[in-house]
Amino acid sequence: MKFEDLKINEELLRALKEQGYEAPTPIQEGAIPAVLDGRDVLGLAQTGTGKTAAFAVPTLQILAQNPNQAKKRKIRALVLTPTRELGTQIYESYRDYGKHLPLTTTVIFGGVNQGKQVTALRAGVDVLVATPGRLIDLMNQGHVDISKIEIFILDEADRMLDMGFIHDIKRIMKIVPRKKQTLLFSATMPKEIEEIVSELLYNPVKVSVTPVSSTVDTVKQTVQFVDQKNKINLLSRFLKENPGSSVLVFTRTKRGADRVVKDLQRRQISALAIHGNKSQNARQRALSSFEDYEIQVLVATDIASRGIDINELGYVVNYDMPDVPETYVHRIGRTGRAGHEGHSISYVNYQEIELLEDIEKLIGKNIEVIDNPDFPLVDKTEKVNKSKANRHKKKQESIQTKSDRNDSKTKDNRHRKNRQKSEPWRKSEGKKSNNKKSGDKKPGNRTQKAKREANKRKRKG
Structure with a gap:
């Protein structure tokens, strides 16, 4: 397939040729016709698949068909992006693709003085590329009005979610008009992104280039x-x-x-x-x-x-x-x-x-x-096993020590029984000594106690 087959206008075709584009990528083949037809699009594509051109080229063509006639251009397309670097890249793509069209694009992001960005906004823009934080800051200051946009694009939606922009995105979603065309691109589709898709996109065309989480064969x-x-x-x-x-x-x-x-x-x-x-x-x-x-x-x-x-x-x-x-x-x-x-x-x-x-x-x-x-x-596994082995060895030693004590007790009992057999009088003493109620500590204590009591009686008598 060629770009000409996608019904792209001459100005855009010329710009693409100047940029060295020869044939559309799969994501471009699937997304560009759907966007030109006015459909909402859900694009599942990884970085490096050509997805920027997949949404930038058709949005430029749509805007060029009905150029902004007002003296001060109102923002007609808003592109949300997670980072300054990606925002700059998207801005440059819009600038390069639309170089032969009567459209203006600017980018706003945090981390730099807002002066030049505010000046560009005052001059009027057709396409605004923005990071969520700076966009909300400038909206709060009255420098940005997104209430009249025609096309709303979220690029790398999953990355914005990872970076904690979900609340900013939901706030922006409440401000943009209900009647608009929405394009959302993401490499993965976590639950939170699915919720945004169901809330924001109407009957979208789903364009999936490769299965989510698959790697490029090259x-x-x-x-x-x-x-x-x-x-x-x-x-x-x-x-x-x-x-x-x-x-x-x-x-x-x-x-x-x-x-x-x-x-x-x-x-x-x-x-x-x-x-x-x-x-x-x-x-x-x-x-x-x-x-x-x-x-x-x-x-x-x-x-x-x-x-x-x-x-x-x-x-x-x-x-x-x-x-x-x-x-x-x-x-x-x-x-x-x-x-x-x-x-x-x-x-x-x-x-x-x-x-x-x-x-x-x-x-x-x-x-x-x-x-x-x-x-x-x-070999950490070996160390872990050695540690386990040491613990096991200590456990075995503990068991062996306990066993030795039990063996010793058994031997003592056997020795006591043998003595009781050879000296029957010890048998009764042994039984008496095991009587816990007596409180006696040694065999024969009762006999000694009886002798002491008898001596006391003699002294009293």
């Missing part, structure tokens, strides 16, 4: 077992063996990302980090340096990575395994794009083995294990 997935302290050594060796490769490294925390960068820089490996604690300018510089091949390694947290869009990214390294299996799918979706072969390498310590098993269960296959003789995983 990505070769491998895993290496290694102790946490040796992960940096394993990563450094890999980077030095592949000096010309661009590598995106994922860590679980911001502090972890900074630590990996420092360790790599000490080893003379060019690396920068991108995460929420970095300023917007620092994040953009890091992205630009990585995209321009000025640095070999970009270390990122999951949330900050959403704006990274590189077609020929060779490797994704899971330095820390994600807590949520679906996040693994998001991560490795950064490589193996546009038909290029990609590689994902996961470094797994003993505590992360269960996370790996959850991921393999989700994607429905086992990930190939690569031997790691230089930095092997210490």
Whole structure:
């Protein structure tokens, strides 16, 4: 199929050609006709499938058919996105696709001064790309009016849910008009997103490119077992063996990302980090340096990575395994794009083995294990077994000690019985000694007591 077959206008076709687009991807084939027909769309697609063009191209065409005649343009299409980086990427896509159309687009996000964003809004825009937090801030200040929008788009809805934007989204849903066209795109479909879909979308066309939680076939997935302290050594060796490769490294925390960068820089490996604690300018510089091949390694947290869009990214390294299996799918979706072969390498310590098993269960296959003789995983299982063995040994020793005491008692009883047989008079004493009511502590106490009482009577007499 060609883009011409999707009934796209000449201006958009020309822009797509200038951007190097040759043929539509499956998500574009399914979504573009439905959007042009005015239908609500539910798109289940992973990162790197071409979903931005799947909603940007048809919305631009719809808006261009009835251009804004008012002096001050009102917002006609609203795109909600989870992060600044992804918002910038979507804005640039709208700008590039619509370069030959009389439409304006702007993007607003937090973390930077709002002055330029407010100026752009005052000039009027057709398409507004926004993160939920900054959108609500500017609405509260009276700078944004979304009550007249015609098209409402939620991109990476599951990621917005993960980031805690669910309440902001529901607040925005109450403000946008009931009569509108709604497009929602998500890589996964958790329960909360299903509730939003049922509330927000009317009889939507469902476009599912790949099963939710499946991985792209062009990505070769491998895993290496290694102790946490040796992960940096394993990563450094890999980077030095592949000096010309661009590598995106994922860590679980911001502090972890900074630590990996420092360790790599000490080893003379060019690396920068991108995460929420970095300023917007620092994040953009890091992205630009990585995209321009000025640095070999970009270390990122999951949330900050959403704006990274590189077609020929060779490797994704899971330095820390994600807590949520679906996040693994998001991560490795950064490589193996546009038909290029990609590689994902996961470094797994003993505590992360269960996370790996959850991921393999989700994607429905086992990930190939690569031997790691230089930095092997210490056999924690053996240590655990040794610990269990020690506990078991102590338990057995305790049982044996108890048994020995019982044996000793048995021997004493046997010895006592033998003595009673040879000395019958002891038998009665033994029985008397076992009488708890008597309170006597030793055999023969009663006889001695009787003698003492007899002596007392004699003295009295």
